[in-house]
Amino acid sequence: MAPRRHSLSQTDVAKACGLSEMTVSRVLRDQPGVSLENVEKVRATARLMGYVPNRIAGALAGAQVPLVAVIVPGLANMVFPEVLMGLSAALDGSHLQPLLGLGHYAAATEEHVLSELLAWRPAAVVLTGLTHSDGSRAMLARAGLPVVEIMECEGKGIDCVVGVAQRAAGAEMGRAVAAAGHRKVVLLGSAQQEDRRQERRFAGFTEALEVAGGRVLGSVSYDGASALPKGRILAAQALDRWPDLDFLYCTNDMIAAGALFGLQAAGRVVPRDVGLAGFSGLEILAGLSPRIATTDTRRFEIGERAGQMIRARLAGGAPGQRAEIAARLLPGETLRARRVAP
């Protein structure tokens, strides 16, 4: 209707109340030191006028910008959406808003996106993984704000770290696989560069397996997005190359599900002939039969914990906090019986 030239400012509310802007500001931020009478008058007037405070102006004037920059590599596979839900849940109630950037699994892109997000002078930053470009590190050092690195927790972080111990998770699965009597394992991995997490997991797995008398015959990997058909193809390749394998350890559940179909198509009975395990605990596959062995990495909790850490840091908490979320082994039905006959 009317030309929305200057969109209803605190000044307007102040005038309408016959009070100063400062008093209005105090009321709207729940600061103490305003008479009850005026608190109510301001609240009522603001609501009546439909006034929404301008955080841009508030941020410029105030000490802190209530924004959290979040950079995740992508949203293609439910892992990071779940993290975001956890983060969002933890941030609810504070006035902090997540500002989302996608790093596309490349440190160079991450650096570019980071500079774009830091331009907002956010109160805190959430990054994925512990590997970042020198440029990114320099920017973060200059900005001097709370940083939370999520997903991994092996290695030195910039500030706070929340993640699952990939190596330990891999090792736990390695022990379980060996204990179930599997001996000749092939790894189904992603060819994604810079995937330290998979690397660590596979390393821990391999070591634990070998200690227990098993052996990794080799690995095959895919590139591109993970999806069922990829797993099927990889399983076929693995069977072709190592016909006597008796276990497939897959880098994620989607690949594992595809591999399951691939094994069945090749006439192998799971887990009698060949067992398999995935990683992530994607709820989406919870109903498959047989239930695939996997490691639940509790992504919602990771996001939630990250959010809590940020709030703690902004409330004056100490830097350098670390939280290790314990990954949970879900044995499912694709490992052989736990105990081999004596």
Next chain:
Amino acid sequence: MAPRRHSLSQTDVAKACGLSEMTVSRVLRDQPGVSLENVEKVRATARLMGYVPNRIAGALAGAQVPLVAVIVPGLANMVFPEVLMGLSAALDGSHLQPLLGLGHYAAATEEHVLSELLAWRPAAVVLTGLTHSDGSRAMLARAGLPVVEIMECEGKGIDCVVGVAQRAAGAEMGRAVAAAGHRKVVLLGSAQQEDRRQERRFAGFTEALEVAGGRVLGSVSYDGASALPKGRILAAQALDRWPDLDFLYCTNDMIAAGALFGLQAAGRVVPRDVGLAGFSGLEILAGLSPRIATTDTRRFEIGERAGQMIRARLAGGAPGQRAEIAARLLPGETLRARRVAP
């Protein structure tokens, strides 16, 4: 190291170059009218100093806040993550950043989140669906900014609308199902309140099916998140109640995949005894066998188109744009042969 009192402003860069702030500002925004010599000097100095512009200040001074408020109901099922990826792709290259809010499938929450996001005075808003509370509508009217409503496109929007025609998509599947010779159909739906989209889709499906001689026997529905086990349970319930059904039309692919397993567990051959179809075209299930008939709703494109519309509107384009993304029927292998014997 040094106390980060005032975090490196344009003024500092200007001083270092021996130029005015205005010239620096112009260079950093790629505005014309600065000598090549000074452009390079400013760029070099800014990079050297590690200067990152402050968008908060820029936004307050300038006409427009380069932020897009995006409210999606949730991130639990890949639909909205895919939309976000499309949106993010379309926004790349502009300086627009998405500011994310979760509406949790409730109009009241949406309204609250909307007011929180509008406090940032974003340049545009993206909302899900065409159903919003009066409060939300009032706020948007007052704000007077470009609004894009996504996913649905049947009905009147606030401003721009991008979506698939749910009714038409349902009808297309209805015709295909009837043409494939299926006659006795049960609907597997979600009990989610406020799901207009499913409602329209089922209505279009039912009508087209009946025109072609088929019949909907009834429907069963679930609540909570959609997942494979739910589909399996629903399929069992449906078989129990209508033993002679010969088709299941499911509200999404996850449910359909579960239903497929449920049917197989009950000894029905798909599609000979019972056919089925899902909805969404979740890439994640692309490798299942038999490939499930579905409707690809092209969510990435929806997000992308929304982003393009926003950029067009902000560049002075006309309001009220509408884009209908054509849903794509993917017949898969769970419909009977297209032609029944003559």
Next chain:
DNA sequence: TCTAACGTTGATAACGATAACATATTCGCG
């Protein structure tokens, strides 16, 4: 009665950028 302390309010100056206008400087052309 006077002063100190408190509780409440308001005036003023930032915050860091940009819009709009003003001011050199250079160039072309009659």
Next chain:
DNA sequence: CGCGAATATGTTATCGTTATCAACGTTAGA
């Protein structure tokens, strides 16, 4: 050679809020 146009730069005011400090009225204690 001088004038207008174009180019390049600088000056000033402003965006809407909050920090800071000053000022007010009131009450309690000396």
